[in-house]
Each structure stands twice: as C-alpha cells, then as structure tokens.
Amino acid sequence: MNSISYSLTCKCNNKTYSSEKSYKNHCKTKGHLAWTEQMELKNIKMELTRRDNEITALKVQNEDLRDLNLILVKRLSGFK
DSSP states (O other), rough: OOOOOOOEEOTTTOOESSSSSHHHHHHHHHHHHHHHHHHHHHHHHHHHHHHHHHHHHHHHHHHHHHHHHHHHHHTTTTOO
C-alpha cells in the first residue's frame, strides 16, 4: 500500500518540517525573519538596478532621437 507524506521545506535553512505547526513556529524565529528581510532587501536592490539600467537605456535612446531630430530639422530648413 502506498502512503503520502506531508512535509514543508524552508528555503532559509533547507530544513524539512513534518507538520504545518512546526513550520509556522520556525517562520516566527529570529533567524527566519532575518533571512526574509535579507531576501526582500536583495530583491529590492535587484529591482532598483533593473530600473536604473532601463532609465539609462531610455536616456541614451532619447539623446539619439534628439540628435536625429536636429539633423532632420536642419535638412528640412536647408542648413547643412
């Protein structure tokens, strides 16, 4: 006969908990809370870096478009 076992593994310490109660108790510990805050900070930093990179790319694109626009205006007005 086959049986199904239920367990929860926490990413902060890779420990497996046999019951939901023991897992929830673990989640209240200082170590788990510190890990959670550390992961949130890491995710925020990654998102800020991604957004900074996107802003930089948009600034470069904007500058390129301004340069092209200036060239077109000069050509249309007869200046070289």
